[in-house]
Amino acid sequence: MRVSEQRQWDRLMQMARLGAIQGEGVNRAALSDLDHQARRLLLSWALPLGLAPSVDALGNLFLRHEGTDPGLPAVLAGSHMDSQPKGGRFDGIWGVLAALEAVQAIREAGLATRRAIEIVAWTNEEGGRFAPGCMGSMAFSGFRPPGSWDEVKDRDGLRFGAELARLLAAEADIPRRPLGFTPYAYVEPHIEQGPLLEAEGLDIGIVTGIQGSRWFLVEIAGKTDHAGTAPLALRQDAVQDMVRAIAALNALTADPQDVLRFTVGRVEVFPNSSNTVADLARFSIDLRHPDAAVLTARGDAVVATIQGAMARCRATVTETFNALPARFAPLVQEAIAAAAQAEGLQARPMPSGAFHDAQFLVPVCPTGMIFIPSRAGISHHPAEYSSPAQTARGAQVLARVLLDLAGRA
Amino acid sequence: MRVSEQRQWDRLMQMARLGAIQGEGVNRAALSDLDHQARRLLLSWALPLGLAPSVDALGNLFLRHEGTDPGLPAVLAGSHMDSQPKGGRFDGIWGVLAALEAVQAIREAGLATRRAIEIVAWTNEEGGRFAPGCMGSMAFSGFRPPGSWDEVKDRDGLRFGAELARLLAAEADIPRRPLGFTPYAYVEPHIEQGPLLEAEGLDIGIVTGIQGSRWFLVEIAGKTDHAGTAPLALRQDAVQDMVRAIAALNALTADPQDVLRFTVGRVEVFPNSSNTVADLARFSIDLRHPDAAVLTARGDAVVATIQGAMARCRATVTETFNALPARFAPLVQEAIAAAAQAEGLQARPMPSGAFHDAQFLVPVCPTGMIFIPSRAGISHHPAEYSSPAQTARGAQVLARVLLDLAGRA
Incomplete structure (x- = not known):
């Protein structure tokens, strides 16, 4: 049983054309027309293999390889197909294509599996268009009710609920399945998005868990004024109070060990005119730490x-996402380690700095992730890169893991 | 000779419908379709009076009341018709309609004037869509060559040059005139945009001059990174260096007297995704002071x-506008004082905190401005308000000033 390096790479490059941006990047937002096209392209490869497609109420897309004992819980493997606005060609999409490649290799080798294997493409992992991310896996796992985000709007004012309905209408030809089930195990292949594997010359990361994340949206309301006439002492300048708030948050999140991650990645100001004092400033907070106690303590202090820090404006702080650190199952970690060893590949256990859909599967079933190297650790950027050989090694390990897990009683 | 309070107010309210936004505000961007419509509406009132229209290469629109000695330089009066993105119903547009009302009153009274009177509507005073402001008056006065801003883009990527060409094509039925001439005098009626006249219970401000303004556009270039994986010590976070830069500018511009005006009103961040470290942050600086020495010293220190303040990013600073403080001509100030006195109105000399097209006429001809009260000093905001009686008193004073100046040898 061998995966095809060339076939998988060709598929990656075909997917990269859907939303291609300058510098070999990809901008393929969740539920966009490009996302629809990517799903159709995936189906164009999966259906001829005999995989059975289905879609749930969140738009999570499944492709089922049937087992010899269809009554047993299936093994689930996959990732997501949406990208960051200025993202790369591998984050997410490689995990879906690796699962397809692994299943195809198993079928081409004529190997039957006891359990079914289902490939999954989760809806809106990135959260770049509709925040937060991981909506598909959160709803699948029961972490949030499925209608939780219907009113979330993108920057054009389009509602998540309406865009999801548009997708489901466009995919009315695909059988609908109930939301959620209890897989035998979940395995997510993903690029590392960090420099460790490359720096140590390794092929495979056996992911031990994911640090926790808390997201906040902050709105600071002031008053518009004429930039030439209003004395500074009388202003309610939303930009100035935003600057004060970010400086105070820098102090709150200071960490000499540089383990805590604090990011303000999104900033919007209104009316956004150079000679008008802003009456509204909006910014995002992304806070992460592997230790639940630290994340809870610092995160709980964000609002205060x-x-x-407000000098003259009023701040509204909304927590939009809260995922405590997750630990992956020994069952899956051991299966990955054994597969890498059998393939003669160099592997090591490691934590994940990024969050992933896998985080939300942890309470549902034994869950794990396979990492492959990211060149220079670059991710969420057009320069994101993993080589054809690296992606093939990851898919090969996945194929062995799936064969192993799907063969168990 | 009496202006009509009702007629002028009706026209103001009709204009306010073109770009009406919530809370009685107006959003009528320069060279937009709404701007075109406002100009047509103005013409629909001016042409039946017998005023002769013309337009120059910058789209500045003129309406000429002929004098008995057409060879003499005309008296020029007017303001602008564009608004801030979240602006009010009076800033700019009242000055144009007051000039129309004044000329109409003169004509209706059967009074001939020795000199012609030209009403002007300057193109793009606000700079809210295409920065900087005052492009029409700057080109008219020779302060900048007429093609200077052709490549300036609005937020949709539309070029100023292309939008100007679109306006001129749409107004091909209006006679074209050469850019610039030397008026006998220029008088600009405008709302105060500050609280002084209302607080002191006065009717008319005799404007003595305008504080200087310097505008800068700052671009801070960093590197995108994954918000969960990149250690803070290795980031080039454009948002963080922007916060440092604004804090440093606050220190540079600190003024215990609260005379210096420093505003960051426009902020944009890219890719603007909550879980991606920003690789580009762009912000505007608006710096004003009535003392040329102070403005020069502080403004010249902005770049350094x-x-x-840059910790890890590269900053590019472009000065987009630099207008030193301007002093208005005694000729015009005295004419305004005499007119107010003759009307039995309460007036006082005062400086202007906002900049105006009048600033650029100062080197060209004797220039001055008439202010009327702004309720609570509010401007660049939907709540901007001057009453029907206040706008009528301003137009009445202007009519007397124009009759006076246009009657001189």
Whole structure:
């Protein structure tokens, strides 16, 4: 049983054309027309193999390789197909294509599996268009009710609920399945998005868990004024209080060990005119730490820190996402380690700095992830790169893991 | 000779419908379709009066009341018709309609004037869509060559040059005139945009001059990174260096007297995704002071201050506008004072905190401005308000000033 390096690479490059941006990047937002096209392209490869497609109420797309004992819980493997606005060609999409490549290799080798294997493409992992990310896996796992995000709007004012309905209408030809089930195990292949594997010359990361994440959206309301006439002492300048808030958050999140991750990645100001004092500033907070106690303590202080920083405006802080650190199952970690060894590949256990859909599967079933190297650790950027050989090694390990897990009683 | 309070107010309210936004505000961007419509509406009132229209290469629109000695330089009066993105119903447009009302009153009274009176509507005073502001008056006065801003883009990527060409094509039925001439005098009626006249219970401000303004556009270039994986010590986070730059500028521009005006009103961040470290942050600086020495010293330190604040990113600073403080002509100030006195109105000399097209006429001809009260000093905001009586008193004073100046040898 061998995966095809060339076939998988060709598929990656075909997918990369859907939303291609300058510098070999990809901008393929969740539920966009490009996302629809990517799903159709995936189906164009999966259906001729005999895989059975289905879609659930969140738009999560499944492709089923049947087992010899269809009554047993299936093994689930996959990732997501949406990208960051200025993202790369591998984050997410490689995990879906690796699962397809692994299943195809198993079928081409004429190997029957006891359990079914289902390939999954989760809806909106990135959260770049509709925040937060991981909506598909959160709804699948029961972490949030499926209608939770219907009113979330993108920057054009389009609602998540309406865009999801548009997708489901366009995919009315695909059988609908109930939301959620209990897989035998879940395995997510993904690029590392960090520099460790490359730096140590390794092929495979056996992921031990994921640090926790808390996201906040902050709105600071002031008052517009004429930039030439209003004395500074009388202003309610939303930009100035935003600057004060970010400086205070920098102090709150300071970490000499540089383990805590604090990011303000999104900033919007209104009316956004150079000679008008802004009456509204909006910014995002992304806070992450592998230790639940640290994440809870610092995260719980965010609101008071921002309120304390307000000089003249009013701040509203909404927590949009809260995922505590997750630990992956020994069952899956051991299967990955055994597969890498059998393939003669160099592997090591490692934590994940990024969050992933896998995080939300942890309470549902034994869950794990396979990492492959990211060149220079670059991700969420057009320069994101993993080589044809690296992606093939990852798919080969996955194929062995799936064969192993799907063969168990 | 009496202006009509009702007629002028009706026209103001009709204009306010073109770009009406919530809270009685107006969003009528320069060279937009709404701007075209406003100009047509103005013409629909001016042409039946017998005023002769013409337009120059910058789209500045003129309406000529002929004098008995057409060879003498005309008196020029007017303002602008574009608004801030979240602006009010009076800033700019009242000055144009007051000039129309004044000329109409003169004509209806059967009074001939020795000199012609030209009403002007300057193109793009606000700079909210295409920065900087005052392009029409700057080109008219020779302060900048007429093609200077052709490549300036709005947020949709539309070029100023292309949008100007679109306006001129749409107004091909209006006679074209050469750019610039030397008026006998220029008078600009405008709302105060500050609280002084209302607080003191006065009717008319005799404007003595305008504080200087310097505008800068700052671009901070960093590197995108994954918000969950990239250690803070290795990031080039454009948002963080922007926050440092604004804090450093606050220190540079600190003024215990609260005379200096420093505003960051426009902020944009890219790719603007909550879980991606930003690789580009762009912000505007608006710096004003009535003392040329102070404005020069602080303004000249802006670049070094920003560069000194950069921790890990590269900053590019472009000065987009530089207008030193302007002093208005005694000729015009005296004519306004005499007119207010003759009307039995309460007037006082005062400086202007906002900049205006009048600033650029100062080197060209004797220039002045008439202010009327702004309720609570509010401007660049939907709540901007001057009453029917206040706008009528301003137009009445203007009519007397124009009659006076246009009657001189």
